[in-house]
Amino acid sequence: MKTKILIVDDEVDVLDLMRELFESRGYLPLTATNGVEALKVVREEEPDMVITDIRMPDMDGMQLLEILSNSYSNIPVIMVTAHGTIETAVEAIKMGAKDYILKPLRLDEILAKVETIAQLKNLERENEYLKSRLAYRFNFKNIIGKSxxxxxxxxxxxxxxxxxxxxxxxxxxxxxxxxxxxxxxxxxxxxxxxxxxxxxxxxxxxxxxxxxxxxxxxxxxxxxxxxxxxxxxxxxxxxxxxxxxxxxxxxxxxxxxxxxxxxxxxxxxxxxxxxxxxxxxxxxxxxxxxxxxxxxxxxxxxxxxxxxxxxxPLRERKDDIELLVYHFFEKFDEVYKKNIKKIDPEVLRALEEYDWPGNIRELENYMERAIVLNKTDKLSLSDFPETIGHKQKTVVEFNENDGLVGAIEAYERQLILAELKSNKGNKAKTAQKFKINRSTFMSRLKKYDISSS
Ligand SMILES: Nc1ncnc2c1ncn2[C@@H]1O[C@H](COP(=O)(O)OP(=O)(O)OP(=O)(O)O)[C@@H](O)[C@H]1O
Ligand SMILES: [Mg+2]
Missing domain, CATH: 3.40.50.300 (P-loop containing nucleotide triphosphate hydrolases)
Incomplete structure (x- = not known):
């Protein structure tokens, strides 16, 4: 890609001269005859550098420099100034100009300065590219998790x-x-x-x-x-x-x-x-x-x-749910331009309770759906499917005839049945969840007459 140089001068002769010079050296020159025009070109063409005369009608070079160094600080500016106004040049450097050229113009001097700046700019670009590559390499930043x-x-x-x-x-x-x-x-x-x-x-x-x-x-x-x-x-x-x-x-x-x-x-x-x-x-x-x-x-x-x-599976690393929720929240809020401000804490609690048989894909889908459906500035439980936030609590009634021991046993039986069901009947896994060994678990099944088929 050719380096784009914007030349700003009210003397058309100067513009022609510089245009020819830069064209012959493989640059892409753009021109403007005053500061206002120059800003328009900057907005539309995003030049790689600007060379501007100081004395011009309408907006002069110093004003232009001020705007550029505030709003387009990545575009280097070279000031052109007449002999005897070296103070102005110094002031320009203080205001953020990269360099200055004294009139009368010497073509080799202009070229040398432009060349240096173009090289620096390329280096900077390369540097940024390398840095972003490195950051990506060591971050795995699209894999979310802290568990x-x-x-x-x-x-x-x-x-x-x-x-x-x-x-x-x-x-x-x-x-x-x-x-x-x-x-x-x-x-x-x-x-x-x-x-x-x-x-x-x-x-x-x-x-x-x-x-x-x-x-x-x-x-x-x-x-x-x-x-x-x-x-x-x-x-x-x-x-x-x-x-x-x-x-x-x-x-x-x-x-x-x-x-x-x-x-x-x-x-x-x-x-x-x-x-x-x-x-x-x-x-x-x-x-x-x-x-x-x-x-x-x-x-x-x-x-x-x-x-x-x-x-x-996600249910074994529930610590990650909150991070993932916010990750997908930001992602889809941006994609669908919803500007939802926050998430009801109830939502987070419910999502952390759910068992996620479809793991992160399921969570991602629910978040996308919720964000699309939401019409307020707060994500709430009603944006999610009914299964979220409706975990069946295991409860037993107290029966006086059985006493406390009986009630506890009834509770234990229900708990085992529910957990077995959520593990699709897998006994080894259920025992592991209860943190008891397999034979203890099997004797419980026998005690409570839970079919071991
Ligand atoms: N740790 C994570 N952080 C962020 N997004 C994740 C994470 N894990 C999975 N995802 C997202 O969840 C979705 C499913 O992930 P992926 O396709 O890699 O799963 P998979 O194990 O290959 O699933 P399947 O067995 O169904 O093919 C993808 O959109 C992926 O970007
Ligand atoms: Mg896959």
């Missing part, structure tokens, strides 16, 4: 990202697996190399194979031209294999080979292709469970699970 488990996760990402090591991210739906995969790639040395994603769940086996490895024209019906697969596209970069638990046994074998040997063939072709790809895989299914069931290969699992990252 202990999230802090551990940040540390892990920080350690793992700069390597080329294979990572397996496991966690429930909507916990942020893809977000983490992104953070790993964008903090890796591959950041400028390709980052290719593939959701393994949405494709039938044959399609998945040609998506991953590519095919040649005529390899199967519908293969009307050659296709490059994701592994080739991701060469020297990162390949994110989402929902890895969904791939068929056949594809598992093929995948294992690429992971082991770094080579494969396109569908319908004998030639072997070698690639160098970092793999990040993700699954919302329990892969160890799938191994026990016999639907996922153990050897593939070991190849993928070099660094396991477990993303905890």
């Amino acid at each position: 202990e488990s999230m802090n551990e996760l940040f540390k892990l990402i920080h350690d793992v990202a700069p390597t080329a090591i294979t990572v397996l991210i496991q966690g429930e739906n909507g916990t942020g697996k893809e977000l983490i995969a992104n953070a790993i790639h964008f903090n890796s040395p591959n950041v400028n190399k390709p980052f290719i994603k593939l959701n393994c769940a949405v494709l039938a086996e044959t399609l998945l194979e040609s998506e991953l490895f590519g095919h040649v024209k005529g390899a199967f019906t519908g293969a009307i031209k050659d296709k490059v697969g994701r592994f080739e596209l991701a060469d020297r970069g990162t390949l994110f294999l989402d929902e890895i638990g969904e791939i068929s046994p056949n594809m598992q074998v093929k995948l294992l080979r690429v992971l082991q040997e770094g080579e494969f063939e396109r569908v319908g072709e004998a030639e072997t292709i070698k690639v160098d790809v970092r793999i990040i895989a993700a699954s919302n299914q329990d892969l160890e469970e799938k191994i026990r069931e016999g639907t996922f290969r153990q050897d593939l699992y070991y190849r993928l699970n070099v660094i396991p990252i477990h993303v905890p």
Whole structure:
């Protein structure tokens, strides 16, 4: 991009001279004959620097300088002044001018000063760019969380990202697996190399194979031209294999080979292709469970699970809810230009009580919906679905015949039933929540005649 220089002078001859000079050196000159006109050009064209004469009718150079250094302090200004008025030049520098040029004009002097300023300006720009890149690198600033488990996760990402090591991210739906995969790639040395994603769940086996490895024209019906697969596209970069638990046994074998040997063939072709790809895989299914069931290969699992990252569900890190709520509040308030001022504390309490089966995606959706629906300046419980803020409290009536012990037992029974239900009947998990071991828990179930099917 050419450096834009605005020249302000009431003498048309001077303007012509400078325009020619700058054009011949690859700059883009703009001109104005007084301060008012100059401000208009500044607003419309955003020049990279301004060279202005001091003595002009209407608004003079000093006034122009004052406005520029107040409102456009990023635009450097060079003052042009006649011989014998060096005091004015000094004053201009004090007011924020970058430099001054004395009349009569010497072209080489003008060029040298402009050159210096242009270089400084480029350096500044580069610097800002580098700084923003660095900030992004070490911040993961779009991943919100302050809970202990999230802090551990940040540390892990920080350690793992700069390597080329294979990572397996496991966690429930909507916990942020893809977000983490992104953070790993964008903090890796591959950041400028390709980052290719593939959701393994949405494709039938044959399609998945040609998506991953590519095919040649005529390899199967519908293969009307050659296709490059994701592994080739991701060469020297990162390949994110989402929902890895969904791939068929056949594809598992093929995948294992690429992971082991770094080579494969396109569908319908004998030639072997070698690639160098970092793999990040993700699954919302329990892969160890799938191994026990016999639907996922153990050897593939070991190849993928070099660094396991477990993303905890939101209900196990409720400390993060408040931060997330405010994060999405600001985001959607801005997107929908609502200017909602605050959140009713009742909302926050209710959101922290809820169990979030859909995790952060669910929270994000509820916040978006609430902000769209809200018509006041305060987000309130009525903007949320009914399930929020209506947690069933476990209560028992006191029955005199049973006494206190009986009442406590009745309460314990209800509590166990409710908790089992919210854990979808998973006994190990429920016992863990109650912080008792499994056999103690089983004896409780027996005592209260709770069916253990
Ligand atoms: N810690 C977080 N901070 C901010 N936003 C988050 C966080 N975790 C997840 N999100 C947001 O929640 C949504 C779901 O996240 P993501 O798609 O990464 O989840 P996932 O685990 O891949 O889900 P699924 O298993 O359903 O594919 C996204 O919009 C994401 O930006
Ligand atoms: Mg996902």
